[in-house]
Amino acid sequence: MRDADPRTVLGLHRSRHERRLLTRALDLGVTAIDTSTNYLGFHSHEVLARMAGDLLPKFRLSTKVGYFPAPDRAEHSLKPRRLYGAVEQAARVLGREPDVVFLHNPEHSLHEGPAHGREALAQACAALEEAASNGLCGAWGVASWNPSPLRDLIDATTPRPSVLMVRAGLLVGIRTLDAADTVAAAWGLDQGAVWGMSPFGGSTNAPVWDRIDPRVFLRDSNGLSRIQAAFRAAYELPKVGALAVGTDDPAHLGDLIGALSRQVDGRAIDNYRNLLRDRMPGQPA
Ligand SMILES: NC(=O)c1ccc[n+]([C@@H]2O[C@H](COP(=O)([O-])OP(=O)(O)OC[C@H]3O[C@@H](n4cnc5c(N)ncnc54)[C@H](OP(=O)(O)O)[C@@H]3O)[C@@H](O)[C@H]2O)c1
Incomplete structure (x- = not known):
């Protein structure tokens, strides 16, 4: 049994949910x-409670709301009452209040211009803030x-996650790296409050990982595989305190x-970011 290390989060997006x-x-x-509410065909919470209800108190458990089942296809929504209801339902189905509830990909519902977007985001955040202050998460x-x-869309009045x-x-x-840093700064979040996700873009079988x-x-990669090194480097792109894999x-x-x-080579990471920036369209060749 190893000591708990809060830097790694086991993500269940593609998981079979095995005990x-x-x-x-x-x-x-x-x-x-x-x-997330929608993982495992919208059954993740129910399956977790059934097969591992006794284990759940041992975990810091996070989930997401904002993606809802609908007759034709699932839909994103930022409607505050819907979000609040989804948090209530998550706690009920899981059999415990989640430690963190995320607003799930709010960018999908922000297409009607900046003024509408700012208000919709602020109201959605306020719904989750209310759920947390009422003890639902x-x-x-x-x-x-x-x-x-x-x-x-974030200003001094937007509730801070x-x-x-x-x-x-x-x-x-x-x-995306720069946007992540900008959003974190706009909310005044330090590195410890930023989590990364999907360090392999969903698959380690993609050809890119052989290339x-x-x-x-890394400063010392002795004995490590490429996949292990990619995972370690992901904590620096952008800088995050935890990583969901x-x-x-x-x-x-x-x-x-x-x-x-293993130690990351900060200079190699900086050079890589600069290289990506230099290759952005509109930069001199
Ligand atoms: N918008 C969102 O909120 C959002 C979106 C995407 C992801 N996420 C979060 O991020 C988590 C991770 O994302 P993800 O599952 O999409 O992608 P990922 O972590 O980038 O990749 C998962 C894949 O990596 C493979 N893998 C992991 N460790 C490996 C190792 N040591 N050696 C070889 N293969 C390895 C796994 O295969 P094996 O099963 O064979 O190990 C799995 O197929 C999600 O579960 C979720 O929590 C959130």
């Missing part, structure tokens, strides 16, 4: 799990796959944890 994965995660010191956050549209979750890792473009060697981003294989989770103690 053995959760027990092994606890053994490895991974004591945070991240799910420990804290609330914002999870955004594409934070760029949020940049201009405790956690911002953004895409992280070597597959994230410079606009690059992320070990160049998906796996159904406890041995894979162990491999990832094994990379956490």
Whole structure:
């Protein structure tokens, strides 16, 4: 049994939701799990409560609201009453209040211009803030796959989340990296309050992982695989305090944890960000 390490969050987006994965995660010191109302075909909460209700109190549990089942296809919504109801339902179905509830990809519902967007985002955040202050969850956050549209919508009156979750890792473009930093700064969140997600872009089988060697981003990569190095480097792109990663294989989770103690080469990361920026359209060749 390893000591708990809050830097790794086991993400359940693609997970089969097997109990053995959760027990092994606890053994490895991974004591945070991240799910969402819509994971496992909108059954994640119910399945977690059924197969691991006794384990859930041992985890820091985060989930997301804002993506709702609908007759034709699921839909995003920022309607405050709907969001508040979804938090109530999450706590009821899980059998415990989540530690964090994220507003799920609010950028999907912000297409009607900046004035509307600013108000819609603020009201949605206020609904989650109210849910947290009424004890339906420990804290609330914002999870955004594409934070760029949020940049201009946050001002001093926008309720401030405790956690911002953004895409992280070597597959994230410079606009998204910069937008994540801008949004975190606009809300006054430090690195510890920013979580990364999806460090492999959803799959380690994608051809890109055979074509690059992320070990160049580490000071000491002796004995590490490319995947382990990509995971470690993802904590720096952008700088995050925790990283949500998906796996159904406890041995894979162990491999990832094994990379956490390695030092990142800050200069290599800075050079990489500069390289990405130089290649942005509109930059001199
Ligand atoms: N907008 C949002 O809110 C949002 C969107 C996406 C993701 N997320 C969060 O981020 C979490 C992770 O994202 P994700 O699952 O999409 O993508 P990911 O973590 O980038 O990739 C998951 C894939 O990586 C593989 N993998 C992990 N460790 C490995 C290892 N040591 N060796 C080889 N393969 C390895 C897994 O395969 P195996 O099962 O074979 O290990 C799995 O297929 C989600 O579960 C969720 O919590 C949030």
